[in-house]
Amino acid sequence: MDKYSYEVENMNLWYGEHQALYEINMKIPKNKVTAIIGPSGCGKSTFLKGLNRMVEMVPGVKVAGKIKYNGEDILNPNYHPEELRTKVGMVFQHPNPFPKSIYENVAFGAKIQGIRNKSKLEGLVEKSLKRAAIWDEVKDRLNTSATGLSGGQQQRICIARAIANEPDVILMDEPTSALDPISTLRVEELIQQLKEHYTIIIVTHNMQQASRVSDKTAFFLNGELVEFDDTDRIFSNPGDKRTEDYISGRFG
Ligand SMILES: Nc1ncnc2c1ncn2[C@@H]1O[C@H](COP(=O)(O)OP(=O)(O)OP(=O)(O)O)[C@@H](O)[C@H]1O
Numbered sequence: 001m002d003k004y005s006y007e008v009e010n011m012n013l014w015y016g017e018h019q020a021l022y023e024i025n026m027k028i029p030k031n032k033v034t035a036i037i038g039p040s041g042c043g044k045s046t047f048l049k050g051l052n053r054m055v056e057m058v059p060g061v062k063v064a065g066k067i068k069y070n071g072e073d074i075l076n077p078n079y080h081p082e083e084l085r086t087k088v089g090m091v092f093q094h095p096n097p098f099p100k101s102i103y104e105n106v107a108f109g110a111k112i113q114g115i116r117n118k119s120k121l122e123g124l125v126e127k128s129l130k131r132a133a134i135w136d137e138v139k140d141r142l143n144t145s146a147t148g149l150s151g152g153q154q155q156r157i158c159i160a161r162a163i164a165n166e167p168d169v170i171l172m173d174e175p176t177s178a179l180d181p182i183s184t185l186r187v188e189e190l191i192q193q194l195k196e197h198y199t200i201i202i203v204t205h206n207m208q209q210a211s212r213v214s215d216k217t218a219f220f221l222n223g224e225l226v227e228f229d230d231t232d233r234i235f236s237n238p239g240d241k242r243t244e245d246y247i248s249g250r251f252g
Contacts, residue, residue: 002071005030005169005199006051011065013046015058020046022223024065028216030168033191033200035210035231038220039251044203047220048171051201052088053081070168086113089162089198093174095154097146097161102129102138105146105157109165124164131197132160133190152183156190163198170194172202176209188213207247211235219243 006028013021021043028034036044049055050063053074066073074084086109097105106125115121125142129135134156138149146157155175162170172191176184191200191213204210210217210231217234219227219242227234227243238244245251 003030004028004068005070006201007066007068007071009066009068011047011050011063011067013043013050013055013064014062016060020223021050024225026218026225026228028199028201030199031195031197032215033195033202033213034216034218035214036201036203036218036220037205037207037210037246038226039246040205042220043223044220045173048173048201048203051169051171052084052090054090086165087167088169088171089165089167090171091155091158091162091173091175094178095151095158097149097154097157099145099147101143102146102149102157103142106160106164108161125160128160128164129157131163131194132156133186133193134160150183152179152186155179155183155187159187159190159194163194167198169199169201172200174203174205177205184209207235219246221246 004027008024008026011021011024012019024047036047038044046055050067055061063075067075072079074081098108103125106128107121110121110124126135129138134153137153146154149157176187179187188209191202194200202214214231216228217231218225219234221242227238227240234243235247238247
């Protein structure tokens with residue numbers, strides 16, 4: 001089995017004329033949490049959305065280099081991106097459950113794939129909600145609307161919805177920035193548990209969060225990957241002066 005979920009080689013990305021990423025090289029290990037940090041506008045979200053090719057929804061985007069996902073270059077014209085839709089899940093900054101019941105939210109992907117067997121769907125919903133650490137809170141109200149839950153609960157429903165597709169990678173774009181401190185803590189604890197089953201890549205503005213939840217940290221600045229190393233090292237003894245300045249709050 002490959003050691004890495006992603007091996008990114010010489011990735012460059014342009015929005016029209018504007019280059020947003022420069023020569024990114026990064027190997028993202030399996031079953032670990034990798035945090036992407038850096039000041040606003042440095043390219044964190046762009047990089048993340050490159051990993052599932054979502055960035056290509058923006059008109060005029062050009063991506064060059066290689067992005068190997070489980071050893072296969074997803075930028076190769078012969079690659080079928082359908083695999084990415086199920087195998088690489090994504091959780092966004094603002095919880096975005098569908099205006100449907102909790103059950104329907106989590107069963108959604110499986111139903112689209114044609115699974116109709118009731119006990120199979122129920123099993124999947126229960127397993128996904130348990131893994132997302134929200135089963136106990138919602139098990140008696142699965143048929144009520146997901147939009148009636150608190151923001152933190154909604155975000156865990158969105159994580160359960162991603163899990164139900166049986167991904168191997170979960171991308172998270174500032175998943176706690178809209179949550180209160182207690183909900184944030186719960187999601188952080190959850191992230192730590194999830195890496196047993198999934199590779200997690202999380203963009204965060206919050207350096208404490210990166211140091212609490214991640215094994216590896218990548219520091220981006222002006223579209224470049226300045227440093228990528230073990231989180232402990234990045235926060236205790238970074239190799240680059242710019243990383244040190246950023247983590248000590250001298251800019252950004
Ligand atoms: N859809 C877009 N069209 C054109 N330029 C874009 C688009 N999205 C981002 N950019 C530009 O690409 C650069 C990187 O943006 P990106 O959103 O990836 O940064 P970020 O580090 O995630 O920022 P933030 O922390 O503020 O979310 C910025 O210069 C931004 O203006």
